[in-house]
Amino acid sequence: MELLFRIRAESDEMPEAVRRVAELIIGDPAEAARSTIVDLAERSGTSTATVTRLCRALGFGGYSELRVALATETGRAERAHWDTDIGQEILPGDNLDRVLNVVASSDIRLIQETASQLDVATVEQVARVLTTAGRVVLFGVSSSAAVASEMECRLQRIRIPCWSRSDAHTALTDAALLTKGDVAIGISHSGRTREVVEVLAEAGSHGATTVAVTSHPRSPLAEVAELVLTTSSRETTFRADGFAAIHSQLLVLDVVYVAVAQQTHERTKEAFDLTARAVESHRLPTNGRGPGKADQ
Known part of the structure; x- marks a missing residue:
């Protein structure tokens, strides 16, 4: 989610009014994509000029371009993450099955988001x-x-x-x-x-x-x-x-x-072979067949 990542990463450096618009978008990007510029300005307690300032800071010509980008990105995210979108909150009484699902879901999405925006x-x-x-x-x-x-x-x-x-x-x-x-x-x-x-x-x-x-x-x-x-x-x-x-x-x-x-393929392969042999004797036998291959 490259656009939302950018908004989230850059929001701390934005002027206060612009940041309020950014935080509103981050909080519910799908709703922002459905909103008019007037709606977004009113809900963030700012003005349409402030919303436009955010759009231009992100490289868009106006709010219509931002809306299209948000709609595209949130639609793609919903298709990709529908099976892991279970929320981030863990309550003291939650069983460990739910804790595992929340943590795993968060980490999976984190990896996907990182990969999508990495240059x-x-x-x-x-x-x-x-x-x-x-x-x-x-x-x-x-x-x-x-x-x-x-x-x-x-x-x-x-x-x-x-x-x-x-x-x-x-x-x-x-x-x-x-x-x-x-x-x-x-x-x-x-x-x-x-x-x-x-x-x-x-x-x-x-x-x-x-x-x-x-x-x-x-x-x-x-x-x-x-x-x-x-x-x-x-x-x-x-x-x-x-x-x-x-x-x-x-x-x-x-x-x-x-x-x-x-x-450094050839040098790396040689280094792996040398280091694997160096620690091979420190591995326990596997089913009585002698030492296994050293960890790479």
């Missing part, structure tokens, strides 16, 4: 600089730190010199030593985590290529990055935006990782 051209650019990087530093805090650590493991396995950091001081000192040909990747759902912004800015000031992974393409983190990979997030009860964004972040970075592996 594959940017993914290819990021993969290209990673394949030749002298040094790669990933930085995130809280839940984003776990994502950075996972990407570190994957890239190191295919011989990309990569380190993840979760401590701001360590990350800043690493960033200060980066130079042209190196890469710094900052991960932050909000794009407003001060430490992540500072690390990326420091790396960029020394000539390193900077990459932001964020759900907000107009955030401070995106502004200091050369390349921006956008993620998505869907809250459910007990899982706020930052935690909900983990699967989206992993998907985006997994696509980057696979793209790097494609571009």
